[in-house]
Amino acid sequence: MRTGTWAAAAVVAAAGIAGFTAVGAGAGPGPAPALRFADLPKSQADSTVDVEIVLAVDISYSMDPEEQALQREGYVAALGSPEFLGALKQGMHGKIVVTYVEWAGAADQRVLVPWRVIDGPASAEAFAASIAEAPYRRAYRTSISGALQFSADLFKDSGQRGIRRVIDVSGDGANNQGALVDATRDEVIAKGITINGLPLVLKRPNAATMDIEALDVYYEDCVIGGPSAFMIPIRDRTQFKEATRTKLVLEIAGRTPELRVIPAAASQPRISCTIGERMWQQRWGRDFN
Template sequence: MLRLICLVLALICSLPRIGAADIPVDIELVLAIDCSSSVDDEEFALQVAGMANAFRDPMIQEAIQNGVEGAIGVSIIQWSSERFQNVAVHWRLLTGPADAHNLANEIDAMPRTIGTGATSIANALLFAANSFNGNGMEGFRRVIDMSADGENNQGLDIHIARAQVLARGITINGLAIRNEFPNLDIYFEDRVIGGDRAFTEVAKDYEDYRNAIFRKLFRELRDVPVADGSGIDPSWAPSWKEARLIGRR
């Protein structure tokens, strides 16, 4: 009998402990970059530069450290049509300024892996949702940041994809780039975003993307009420002409 008990205990101890090794973080965040045919190389570069600069900002770095866990997880995907989604930056754990600077440098060096295609926000959402699986982190919140300059025009129905993602407890926030669609933020509000404290940030055009991605990240990390988000300004203020990337085209 004693031998049987010992065998059972040994078997139990040998079983994998699901989630035991997962690192607790305040938020698991997927940043999804639009690489469809409506986005030229300069506009892609503006997205990259804006995202990198945001993670270099002291306000963002402080927000990362001031969470309950003092840590966040970040991954970046590029997407266009229903079959084109790539992980451009795999999951990174950020616990302070050094990690944030390293991520910013990695973003700066990130090549464009998708050159053209339709706009399948729906399929990009499902790809992003699946990327949370097995990332080694356990966040208080899971959030997809969906950036796009157009409406879903290919692939799965946006309502079906949205419902599937929300059913997993994942929040979808939006960054609507109103470059060619003046009412794109309304489309995002109606058909894309959803979940706990979901919101849409607006960029007037690609040159305004840098300010918009900063506001969006800050609101997510600090849990700032939506009504207060528009007044948040980054700590840096050089013009976009000074911030353009050289040699990216």
């Protein structure tokens, strides 16, 4: 039986946020793969930062220009917020290392802002400015699995040793190209990496654009996973900044109150993890890759 860990509302309240649902989960149906301890920091004493974070942001054509702008503005605003800077100070080291990645199809991932240590207002402002100043682009297809594989490989070049490692993936659609997303998720979390999600649940399901219903459920069952994993769905455009700030605060804090474990009603996902691939096949009449 699958079990999921739900981050209590007190965490969100502590971050000064209301109106969002933070959901933590394991690796989906079945037992989570065992962590390979060789992939984890030897101890907190060996660490140099509190957390290593890859911000992996969807730039596929399903993201309209306004959504792209709001998504980027959300990160820029979050990095300079009192809540973010306050959470930063509470860590053992008082600093993190972050990189910002844009992704679309299976072979389309780019590092927009390379790894940088953030240890206070000045470095946070400089990182945010680099995001804001970069040109916008859009690209074809949606490969969450490609984004996860690319992001996981980046940790070896972070230049730091974090107590935790997190991939923070945001997007508005299901995987429709590349490796299967749930299998990729399992491979990534087996390396001791947590995957958190920010699904954009803004559009009515539309076969023409391959938007799906219950994208938040898809992210919970097929995308996020690892220790203390959670997601925060965005259901309204006005929530971008607040949701992004909440997510970063939770990731930096790296702690939750006592978790409430809720058994799933079934041993299978509530939504098919290949729904995006099947929609692509049905629309174009050919293999999704």
